[in-house]
Amino acid sequence: MIVGAGPTGLFGAYYAGFRGLSTAVVDSLPEAGGQVTAMYPEKMIYDVGGFAAVRGRDLVKGLVEQAAPFEPAYLLGRKAEGLAHTEDGVDVTLDGGQVVRAGAVLITAGIGEFTPRPLPAGDGWLGRGMVHFVPALDVHAGQDVVVVGGGDSAFDWVIALHPIARSVTLVHRRARFRAAESIVGQARALGTRIITDAEVIAMRDDEDGGLAEVEIEAKEEGTVVLPAQTVVAALGFTADLGPIENWGLEIDHRSIAVDTTMATARERVYAAGDVAAYPGKVKLIATGFGEAATAVNNIAVLLDPQAHLFPGHSSNDG
Ligand SMILES: Cc1cc2nc3c(=O)[nH]c(=O)nc-3n(C[C@H](O)[C@H](O)[C@H](O)COP(=O)(O)OP(=O)(O)OC[C@H]3O[C@@H](n4cnc5c(N)ncnc54)[C@H](O)[C@@H]3O)c2cc1C
Numbered sequence: 001m002i003v004g005a006g007p008t009g010l011f012g013a014y015y016a017g018f019r020g021l022s023t024a025v026v027d028s029l030p031e032a033g034g035q036v037t038a039m040y041p042e043k044m045i046y047d048v049g050g051f052a053a054v055r056g057r058d059l060v061k062g063l064v065e066q067a068a069p070f071e072p073a074y075l076l077g078r079k080a081e082g083l084a085h086t087e088d089g090v091d092v093t094l095d096g097g098q099v100v101r102a103g104a105v106l107i108t109a110g111i112g113e114f115t116p117r118p119l120p121a122g123d124g125w126l127g128r129g130m131v132h133f134v135p136a137l138d139v140h141a142g143q144d145v146v147v148v149g150g151g152d153s154a155f156d157w158v159i160a161l162h163p164i165a166r167s168v169t170l171v172h173r174r175a176r177f178r179a180a181e182s183i184v185g186q187a188r189a190l191g192t193r194i195i196t197d198a199e200v201i202a203m204r205d206d207e208d209g210g211l212a213e214v215e216i217e218a219k220e221e222g223t224v225v226l227p228a229q230t231v232v233a234a235l236g237f238t239a240d241l242g243p244i245e246n247w248g249l250e251i252d253h254r255s256i257a258v259d260t261t262m263a264t265a266r267e268r269v270y271a272a273g274d275v276a277a278y279p280g281k282v283k284l285i286a287t288g289f290g291e292a293a294t295a296v297n298n299i300a301v302l303l304d305p306q307a308h309l310f311p312g313h314s315s316n317d318g
Contacts, residue, residue: 001092001102002026002072003080003244006034008273008288009108010063015296016106017070019311021303024100025072026092028079031135033060034110035274036285038133039153039237042160048285059285075100079113083247083269090268104299107264107271108292111239112254119148119233121200121214129211130203130231134160142166144227146214148200149234150177157232158187169193169226171200171216195224203231241275252277262295268302270295 002009002016005027016023031037033056036045041057048054054062075094082093083105092100116132126132134140134157141164147157150172161168170187175196177184187194198218206212214231216224241254250257250265255277262270272295273288281287300307 001090001100001105002108003092003105004034004108004110004273004275005029005032005074005076006108006110006273006288007036007059007063007285008110008292009034009106010060010067011289012106012108012272012292012296013072014063014067014070015293015311016299017067017072018314019296019300019307021103021296021300023070023072024075024102026075026078026080026094026100028077028113030077032064032074032076033057035114036060037135038114040156041135042137043156045285049289079243080109081243083266085267103303104268104270106262106292106295106299107244107249107256107269107275108273108288109241109244109271110274112241112244112275114237114239116233116237117235119200119231119235121202122231122233125203125211125231128209129205129229130233132233132237134232137161137164140165140230143229145169145230145232146171146200146226146228147232147234148172149232149236150174150179151234151236152179152183153236154232154234155179155183155187157234158192159183159190161232162187162190162192167193167227169195171195171198173197173199195221198224200231203228255281260294261298262291263298270299 002012002025005025013023013025036056043056044053079095084091089103090105122130143165144167145165147154147170158170195218198216201217202215204213214228256271258271258276262272272291274283301309
């Protein structure tokens with residue numbers, strides 16, 4: 001059983017299949033891919049081995065394809081809530097009460113469940129014109145888009161939407177940005193209208209009930225009304241390990257302590273990826289891949305003591 005369908009969990013699902021194990025992968029998000037899918041599907045990633053550059057969504061697609069021959073059972077939109085040991089395994093309870101019985105659990109919960117920070121004026125507009133993430137760019141073709149926020153994600157969306165939207169405006173409540181200077185420079189070079197020291201104070205619909213315009217109160221410009229069919233509220237997020245905190249593991253700063261086999265303090269429970277901690281840990285996709293392989297190979301031996309820890313070379317299997 002794998003808890004978390006981010007890059008680490010997906011690679012773990014491939015690896016479990018390669019080791020002849022059957023796997024269920026649960027994730028509270030509706031799509032696989034963890035932080036990559038939710039936060040930066042359109043960004044290029046430059047530090048995954050074997051790819052000089054790979055777009056986030058393409059990396060996730062490749063990971064899903066790689067695991068597919070082993071038919072992992074995806075339980076998406078479901079949260080892992082409870083963990084209990086049985087005589088020879090572990091029961092993981094999902095929201096709704098369903099119990100998944102497994103020989104071992106690999107927790108790849110990343111930074112936990114992430115909840116976007118709310119835009120106060122957007123109360124009631126989520127799904128009616130306001131979004132927190134932009135999973136697909138093309139639905140915004142020809143739209144007027146207002147992006148709210150001053151971090152990397154806000155500027156990412158501005159740059160990604162620029163070629164296809166009718167207009168893109170960035171609104172930020174401070175004068176300075178958290179985003180890297182280079183990315184702010186790119187947005188400015190595109191001629192993006194950037195309104196700082198400003199807050200969205202109202203969102204209004206047209207007669208069909210769709211979002212039509214937003215009202216902004218800006219320090220210098222005063223009241224500004226912008227046409228908008230989409231508001232991207234990119235104000236960051238809070239992350240929370242939630243129920244996993246109560247699974248009797250050694251947890252510090254939202255990270256689970258593991259040994260060199262990726263085993264946690266509880267029998268049959270392993271962790272890998274962003275959520276796993278040990279001295280010298282570096283939280284990267286590449287690290288998560290290696291940790292998933294280590295965890296699954298050790299789980300394979302736990303479940304079958306006759307099995308070898310070293311899996312053999314996949315290149316011999318073709
Ligand atoms: C903007 C941005 C850019 C980045 N760029 C890079 C980069 O260029 N290179 C790089 O290596 N890394 C980058 N990272 C970091 C990288 O995305 C993470 O290291 C990676 O996503 C970790 O993968 P993971 O599978 O361990 O965890 P995550 O991707 O966080 O996935 C964990 C999954 O577990 C799920 N989950 C958590 N708790 C539960 C539960 N109780 N029940 C069910 N599901 C649960 C979550 O919903 C989530 O989908 C970036 C991160 C961000 C935010």
